[in-house]
Amino acid sequence: MGKKLLLLAGDYVEDYEIMVPFQALLAVGHQVHAVCPGKKAGDYVLTAIHDFEGAQTYSEKPGHRFVLNATFDEVDAASYDALVIPGGRAPEYLRTMPKVLPLVQHFSQAGKPIAAICHGAQLLAAAGVIRGKRVSAYPACAAEVELAGASFADIPVDQAITDGQLVTAPAWPAHPAWIAQFLTVLGTRITP
Numbered sequence: 001m002g003k004k005l006l007l008l009a010g011d012y013v014e015d016y017e018i019m020v021p022f023q024a025l026l027a028v029g030h031q032v033h034a035v036c037p038g039k040k041a042g043d044y045v046l047t048a049i050h051d052f053e054g055a056q057t058y059s060e061k062p063g064h065r066f067v068l069n070a071t072f073d074e075v076d077a078a079s080y081d082a083l084v085i086p087g088g089r090a091p092e093y094l095r096t097m098p099k100v101l102p103l104v105q106h107f108s109q110a111g112k113p114i115a116a117i118c119h120g121a122q123l124l125a126a127a128g129v130i131r132g133k134r135v136s137a138y139p140a141c142a143a144e145v146e147l148a149g150a151s152f153a154d155i156p157v158d159q160a161i162t163d164g165q166l167v168t169a170p171a172w173p174a175h176p177a178w179i180a181q182f183l184t185v186l187g188t189r190i191t192p
Helices: 015-027 090-094 100-109 118-127 139-147 172-186
Strands: 004-008 031-035 044-051 059-067 082-085 114-117 161-163 166-169
Touching (some): 004 015, 004 100, 015 031, 015 172, 082 100, 100 114, 114 118, 118 166, 161 172, 166 172
Parallel strands (some): 004 082, 082 114
Antiparallel strands (some): 044 059
16 A cells, blocks of 8 residues: 655756656555645646756756645645655755744654655755764765764765665665665565
């Protein structure tokens, strides 16, 4: 039986980091509610495509409009089994919104699975839920991870790490590893 998952989004979320997990988790039978503070079901968030093209950091291009299928103000965190936090620019400002950090803290305090990728670690750090954990993120977030009391896992960009109920990865090239590890934490079994 599928789990009920909450996906926390915002404008300029990384396109692949919202689209791919949203679709993959639905495909294996989970219910995924994508929400954004200040928006309701049927509204959309703008996405950005971040690519690695040989520069000192990633490039950014306009992505798609991602349509939300649930309303943030109607979320009852207790009714969800797990939380998904995509990266991009959204986590940087979502962490300043009053209801976001308590929402993230609920999942951590309840021992529910959390999957965060790339800049999603900014929300985890701001919520104070990673102290003592091994956490991966986009390398530019390493200082925030460490200042929040976690150990930064400097792993290849296509890998992920699980520490208890927390699954993290550096960026979208890690989707196969990140999603597979999250499915394991959720107890999802896929058989050929």
